[in-house]
Amino acid sequence: MELNTLTGHRLIELLDKKDISPIDICNNIINKIEKTENSLNALAHFDKEVSLERCRNIAKGAKKGALWGMPVFIKDNICVKDELTTCSSKILKGFKPPYNATVIEKLAGLDAVLMGKTNMDEFAFGSSTETSCYGPTRNPWDLNRIPGGSSGGSAAAVSADEAIFSLGSDTGGSIRQPAGVCGVVGLKPTYGRVSRYGLIAFASSLDQIGPITKDVEDAAILLKAISGRDEMDSTSANIPVSDYVSGIKKDIKGLRLGIPKEYFVEGMDEEVKNSIKSAIEKLEKMGAICEDTSLPHTEYAVSVYYLVATAEASSNLARFDGVQYGLRAENIKSMMDMYKKTRKEGFGDEAKRRIILGTFGLSSGYYDAYYLKALKVRTLIKRDFEEAFKKFDAIITPTSPTAAFKIGEKTSDPLTMYLSDIFTISANLAGIPGISIPCGFTKNNLPIGLQILGKHFDEEMILRIAYNYEQSTDWHKRKPKL
Amino acid sequence: MSYETVIGLEVHLQLNTKSKVFCGCSADFGSAPNTQVCPVCLGFPGSLPVLNRRALELGAKVAIALNCRIAKKIRFDRKNYFYPDLPKGYQISQFDQPLSQHGSLAIVSGETEKKVRIRRVHLEEDTGKLFHQNDYSLIDFNRSGIPLLEIVSEPDINSPEEAYLYLTALKSILEYLDVSDCNMEEGSLRCDANISLRKKGGKKLGVKTEIKNMNSFKGVKSALEYEGRRQADLLENGERIIQETRLYDAEKGVTEPMRSKEEAHDYRYFPEPDLAPFDFEENFLKAIEKDMPELPEPKKNRFIKDYQLSNYDAAIMASDKSVADYFEKCAALYDNPKIVANWLMGDVSAYMKDNNILIKDLNLKPDQLSGMLKMIDSGVITGKVAKALLIEIIQTGRAPEKLVKEKGLEQISDVNLLETAISQAISENPKSVEDFKGGKDNAVMFLMGKVMQKTKGRANPNKVNEMLREKLKGAK
Numbered sequence: 001m002e003l004n005t006l007t008g009h010r011l012i013e014l015l016d017k018k019d020i021s022p023i024d025i026c027n028n029i030i031n032k033i034e035k036t037e038n039s040l041n042a043l044a045h046f047d048k049e050v051s052l053e054r055c056r057n058i059a060k061g062a063k064k065g066a067l068w069g070m071p072v073f074i075k076d077n078i079c080v081k082d083e084l085t086t087c088s089s090k091i092l093k094g095f096k097p098p099y100n101a102t103v104i105e106k107l108a109g110l111d112a113v114l115m116g117k118t119n120m121d122e123f124a125f126g127s128s129t130e131t132s133c134y135g136p137t138r139n140p141w142d143l144n145r146i147p148g149g150s151s152g153g154s155a156a157a158v159s160a161d162e163a164i165f166s167l168g169s170d171t172g173g174s175i176r177q178p179a180g181v182c183g184v185v186g187l188k189p190t191y192g193r194v195s196r197y198g199l200i201a202f203a204s205s206l207d208q209i210g211p212i213t214k215d216v217e218d219a220a221i222l223l224k225a226i227s228g229r230d231e232m233d234s235t236s237a238n239i240p241v242s243d244y245v246s247g248i249k250k251d252i253k254g255l256r257l258g259i260p261k262e263y264f265v266e267g268m269d270e271e272v273k274n275s276i277k278s279a280i281e282k283l284e285k286m287g288a289i290c291e292d293t294s295l296p297h298t299e300y301a302v303s304v305y306y307l308v309a310t311a312e313a314s315s316n317l318a319r320f321d322g323v324q325y326g327l328r329a330e331n332i333k334s335m336m337d338m339y340k341k342t343r344k345e346g347f348g349d350e351a352k353r354r355i356i357l358g359t360f361g362l363s364s365g366y367y368d369a370y371y372l373k374a375l376k377v378r379t380l381i382k383r384d385f386e387e388a389f390k391k392f393d394a395i396i397t398p399t400s401p402t403a404a405f406k407i408g409e410k411t412s413d414p415l416t417m418y419l420s421d422i423f424t425i426s427a428n429l430a431g432i433p434g435i436s437i438p439c440g441f442t443k444n445n446l447p448i449g450l451q452i453l454g455k456h457f458d459e460e461m462i463l464r465i466a467y468n469y470e471q472s473t474d475w476h477k478r479k480p481k482l
Numbered sequence: 483m484s485y486e487t488v489i490g491l492e493v494h495l496q497l498n499t500k501s502k503v504f505c506g507c508s509a510d511f512g513s514a515p516n517t518q519v520c521p522v523c524l525g526f527p528g529s530l531p532v533l534n535r536r537a538l539e540l541g542a543k544v545a546i547a548l549n550c551r552i553a554k555k556i557r558f559d560r561k562n563y564f565y566p567d568l569p570k571g572y573q574i575s576q577f578d579q580p581l582s583q584h585g586s587l588a589i590v591s592g593e594t595e596k597k598v599r600i601r602r603v604h605l606e607e608d609t610g611k612l613f614h615q616n617d618y619s620l621i622d623f624n625r626s627g628i629p630l631l632e633i634v635s636e637p638d639i640n641s642p643e644e645a646y647l648y649l650t651a652l653k654s655i656l657e658y659l660d661v662s663d664c665n666m667e668e669g670s671l672r673c674d675a676n677i678s679l680r681k682k683g684g685k686k687l688g689v690k691t692e693i694k695n696m697n698s699f700k701g702v703k704s705a706l707e708y709e710g711r712r713q714a715d716l717l718e719n720g721e722r723i724i725q726e727t728r729l730y731d732a733e734k735g736v737t738e739p740m741r742s743k744e745e746a747h748d749y750r751y752f753p754e755p756d757l758a759p760f761d762f763e764e765n766f767l768k769a770i771e772k773d774m775p776e777l778p779e780p781k782k783n784r785f786i787k788d789y790q791l792s793n794y795d796a797a798i799m800a801s802d803k804s805v806a807d808y809f810e811k812c813a814a815l816y817d818n819p820k821i822v823a824n825w826l827m828g829d830v831s832a833y834m835k836d837n838n839i840l841i842k843d844l845n846l847k848p849d850q851l852s853g854m855l856k857m858i859d860s861g862v863i864t865g866k867v868a869k870a871l872l873i874e875i876i877q878t879g880r881a882p883e884k885l886v887k888e889k890g891l892e893q894i895s896d897v898n899l900l901e902t903a904i905s906q907a908i909s910e911n912p913k914s915v916e917d918f919k920g921g922k923d924n925a926v927m928f929l930m931g932k933v934m935q936k937t938k939g940r941a942n943p944n945k946v947n948e949m950l951r952e953k954l955k956g957a958k
Contacts, residue, residue: 079528092527099521101528200527204755233530234757312755315562318571319525323621335619339564362562362750371752 004028004161008218022069026055033162036482042137042156044076045084046116055113065110073166076117079198088132089122091346092326101198103226119153122348124202126150127420131350140480145404148178154212155182171206173424176436180399180449183438185219186212190457191431192237195230201316203309206428215476216467220244247460248467253287258392262298269402275440275448276398295384300377301426307361307374314358382430389455397423399436399449435462438475484682490637494630495662496670497540503607503629504531515622523627525569530756537629540661542770545603547655550585557759561749567610577751580604589647599636606630642706649699658803679713689723696730705730709737789819804841815852846876854882864893866939895942907932918954
């Protein structure tokens, strides 16, 4: 029995029919982890005894919650009470939060089994999971390549069938891009759709927690489970949660899909370009109307992001000072010494780079020219989408300019690394939802991702388009050979 | 060289909400350390702030009372700096869109009234409290997240005395609104001052110094007196004032420069992304305005109009809400408010001072006071007896009418009864008789005093005066 290779919705069916038990699923997952985790390094914290114990406790009771007995892996920047939550950073070494993130409370309330924490770029700073203090995670399709980032651990685990359901977080593409390069489904909800309470903040106005799963239906199930207004998060929206699962099966005849010309640039990877083109043709065959459009301020998105996000990050990371929790450096001689040594030792290079950049952009004399200006351009980027959505139901783009690159290939040039997010970043700036689904493979058998962007709170639409496309292809059924 | 003193005051006020400004922890004072904390006010990773509506309400009340314009849109900003008592590494405050701006506070000195402009009133969170030991420090985060209201004046204050008046006027309003304990010693009201000098008549502001660590209103006044002198001395000697922060040392009575290098702070203010800006709901604001109590100024004016009190008396009666309410209760039971005010400002006030109590603890009901006053009016007792009777009433809690009867305190107006005492007084004090005959009219007062002694203050003073003069005129 290889239950770990099945989708979540299939397993739920089997559990409902009592053909299997939660322990069966848990055991299969543990088996797979024991086989592949050494090569993958997708998990930051995993204790099989603890997971089994959790599973047994839930399996004891009768089925109640919608996710009863279903295993979920959680990105290491989401607080799980009394469990190691370290954002893959030395500075949070040994940190066990005294409380659960709201999404964890919700999952526990639905009787899901919390299995463990997945690896990530330190504090979500990265597109390759190479900045983790636990070492890089590898792409199951090619162990010499990156799984994307920052939710690389979650994407790799799902892709390798070490996980069924997983949560990631997305600030500039950190769910969608790894999903894209690992051949799985990743959805970033509308800003405010899912509570951020308990998500260790990177950029407060951009972060969202979202599902990384094997197929679109699973993403819909998980999205429904974690969405909703939270009194603990003032930025969460008071908008009712749709039944995302029932909506996906409607057809897409007559839907208008925009193809922004700025996302098909000179010199972009030919294989990616062709994959996307084929996908568009497929969508048209299914009755959608695809038309060119323009998002004129796209070229500024990366600059805006690296000013806004780093500014907020520099402030959000100020609390890591050695005073109350996490690392406190040894041999400290004074208060200043404690701050300096702790942060010097605890933060990796990319974290330091972004803190410095963010601090600079906010500093006296530079605030107007950098941060304030970036906020203004952000509004223009948001307006581009609002304008486009007057005419279109959704926007179709590639998820990344290339398939997975080699480990170590871009680490020496941060700017090149930053450009991996070029297609995903705008959605965070505008607050709109986006999903990445597999749409092909390179000749090296590396996954290519298709991104569908929708209007604010219109996750139903992008799930529906994604589902229809997915079901008309076989990409989601292919598995890496590990 | 004649200098003009220019002072601006910055007051931080802890609001007396039940819970903290961005989380549900209790805001009670005096609990064991770190027992009123949660992930939010401890700045734990992943925690988020949620605004306490009541804090906003109380802040708006103060802003309205200070004649400020309330902002239509409420927005918070992060003030970033590193210090162990600031767990997030930033304070949630308000920078360029504060709760309210452009108000004023009237200060009265004798007959002159002056309006001090209020630059802004805004809402922010308090920090934890540090306790320094020899080679380590402890932090209590109970105070972290307590709602603070920052009230900043324009530099319209021109003397340490005016600064004192400003603080007392402010405290009076704040107590009326019941928004804070307003206790400088406990830390619920903190004050920093900025002071500079300029040549009399000059328009440009001089170099200012910031003074901190003053723990009482008097301390503020003393600190500013010292600093004003210090600056004047420097200027007289042709030296320049260094712009710096100085700490007041109450024991030595001096200000000294702060040693730590906290000057160069770039707070890198930016809008708080965890708290979405929102419109101050019109209905909410209207409800707050409707709920405002009558404030000291309007109450004073009403006392002048309705009770014909003098400006001075009305000001005193109106300055404390408990006293004002008490006064009005008495005035409702007795037809001469001026007399009520006199007694409250005189004997009652003296009693409260001597016994270190507030009017809310005073064991004298308005109907007891008015009852006593009526007995004076109707001649049942003398004014002198009333003074002692007042204390009796307070100490026993018994009705004045009963006490007068039991202790036989009735006024003596009977001529026959007075005759004896008067004759005695005259015969015992021949010199006074001589003095009177010699033209010293106040000999009568002396003799009156003797008669009062003999009658234990019960003699009707007018009658005694009349009878004494008659007797003395006729005496040989």
